[in-house]
Amino acid sequence: MAQGTYRAVMCEKISASASEGIEAAVLRELPRKAQLGDQEVRISARAASLNFPELLMMQNKYQYKPKLPFVLCTEGAGVVAETGSKVSGLSVGDKVFYATMGGCAAEELVLPAQMCIKMPDTLSFSQGASFHMGYMTGYHGLVTRGRLKAGEWLLVTGAGGGMGSMAVELGKAVGAKVIAAASSDDKLEMCKKLGADYVVNYSKQKLKDAVGEITKGEFCDVIYDPVGGEIFDQCVRCVTPKGYARLLVVGFASGTIPKFGINMALIKGFDLVGVRSGAQLGLEPALARETMLELLRLASEGKLKPYVGSEFPVDRFREAFKLMEERKVIGKCCITFAAEPHSKL
Ligand SMILES: NC(=O)c1ccc[n+]([C@@H]2O[C@H](COP(=O)([O-])OP(=O)(O)OC[C@H]3O[C@@H](n4cnc5c(N)ncnc54)[C@H](OP(=O)(O)O)[C@@H]3O)[C@@H](O)[C@H]2O)c1
Structure with a gap:
């Protein structure tokens, strides 16, 4: 007792x-x-x-x-x-x-x-x-909802924060080419340690210009955005025009829920994908179990920490x-x- x-x-x-x-x-x-x-x-x-x-x-x-x-x-x-x-x-x-x-x-x-x-x-x-929230959200967003594949260009915004840093690690674990974007060089140093292939400081550089340069004009197949606001507006400009891209709406840490011209989705042929990991995985316990087992496997291989x-x-x-x-x-x-x-x- x-x-x-x-x-x-x-x-x-x-x-x-x-x-x-x-x-x-x-x-x-x-x-x-x-x-x-x-x-x-x-x-x-x-x-x-x-x-x-x-x-x-x-x-x-x-x-x-x-x-x-x-x-x-x-x-x-x-x-x-x-x-x-x-x-x-x-x-x-x-x-x-x-x-x-x-x-x-x-x-x-x-x-x-x-x-x-x-x-x-x-x-x-x-x-x-x-471990739980960042990786479950990241895996559900990037893999289950975002269909991220090895070799694709992935842009992560707010990459120095909790959701962002864990999406950078997951992107690398999947084999994507990862561009981490954040507002300070300290945050970006951490992203490099986590394996980001490229970094962009969006308080110093326009995201679209930097991403265009890095990808040699291809732009991104998948974008993971937990920030919203003005950063989301820039993300819309970083989507590849080749079609089939996925722009993942993860959160609004900036405090502003963005509004955007739906014609952009038509012009660039991309999917706007809402990521709602907690509620969705609560509805699908089998998927939640499978997702956690995969994350634990990746952690045991040293790919997630x-x-x-x-x-x-x-x-x-x-x-x-x-x-x-x-x-x-x-x-x-x-x-x-x-x-x-x-x-x-
Ligand atoms: N969809 C889901 O299932 C799900 C699950 C969990 C969390 N979320 C959401 O994801 C978002 C990020 O959560 P987190 O735990 O990763 O937060 P966090 O660790 O604080 O990171 C948020 C990042 O957003 C950027 N940011 C821009 N403007 C900001 C402002 N005014 N105040 C604070 N941060 C600002 C910052 O990066 P820079 O300074 O580099 O811009 C910061 O590193 C939140 O909106 C949260 O609700 C969604």
């Missing part, structure tokens, strides 16, 4: 801006669940990774609207500390990662065992905590969220938890 409390980073009210939301978020003591269900596991968490939707949820601007108050963060990693009586396939001491609809910025979680995935030995806890640019102990959680708000995250940003966290056992 577990007693005592654990700490969790909570959103208790909706704020008018991300900055206000970060200031309003609080570290609270919550009671531990005393008794596990038959199929549940208790996890001693070691890391939670941040995703852009957290900033949107604080403002009630995300499509999924959790009930207040809620614990922030949708993915994490830790160690199994206790198992329910009917759990099979997981034991105390196993390292696991998981994705949930919130609740991961906490020292302890109780989850159904089937939501936990054993972590490959090649990954740290922060890398495990970063999330780039974690920054880690903050949980007491400094506001610094982590601020980094994301200020557009300064390189790769993934994580909150970490000590191995023996419980303050009032």
Whole structure:
């Protein structure tokens, strides 16, 4: 029977801006669940990774609207500390990662065992905590929806961020020729480390001119855009005119949902493809399982390893969220938890 409390980073009210939301978020003591269900596991968490939707949820601007108050963060990693009586396939001491609809910025979680995935030995806890959302979205977008093939030109925007950096790695794993585009040279240095063939700093150069030069006028077969706004407008200009290109709408981190002339899709003969990985894979559990198995296979071959640019102990959680708000995250940003966290056992 577990007693005592654990700490969790909570959103208790909706704020008018991300900055206000970060200031309003609080570290609270919550009671531990005393008794596990038959199929549940208790996890001693070691890391939670941040995703852009957290900033949107604080403002009630995300499509999924959790009930207040809620614990922030949708993915994490830790160690199994206790198992329910009917759990099979997981034991105390196993390292696991998981994705949930919130609740991961906490020292302890109780989850159904089937939501936990054993972590490959090649990954740290922060890398495990970063695995799920970026790679599932990337694979679903690039491979399942985008039909990306070896040898094709792939352009990734926001390539220095979470979704972008993981799409760069996946593009290379598929064998595409990858152009990574971002707003700073630091972000692009990381993209080169992840294997990007070419990089473009779109705060210094027009994306269309740079991509035209790199591809010798061929332009791109697949474009993965998590940024939206003006960058999306430039992406439309980077689509190959040869036909059959796929422009993937992944997100709007710029804060602006772009509008575009639908005639461009006709003139260049491209597909505009909406990528909605969480909801779609929720509807298709078999596809979700297949996708995760393929990602774990690629990770075991050393082809996928999330780039974690920054880690903050949980007491400094506001610094982590601020980094994301200020557009300064390189790769993934994580909150970490000590191995023996419980303050009032
Ligand atoms: N479709 C799906 O299934 C799915 C799943 C998960 C996430 N998403 C979406 O993907 C987007 C990116 O998420 P993420 O976790 O990768 O975020 P992130 O790590 O913060 O990266 C976002 C990137 O967008 C660029 N950006 C441009 N203007 C920005 C601004 N005003 N504020 C912040 N960033 C800005 C930045 O790159 P530069 O500075 O280089 O421009 C930044 O690196 C979000 O819109 C998120 O909701 C979609």
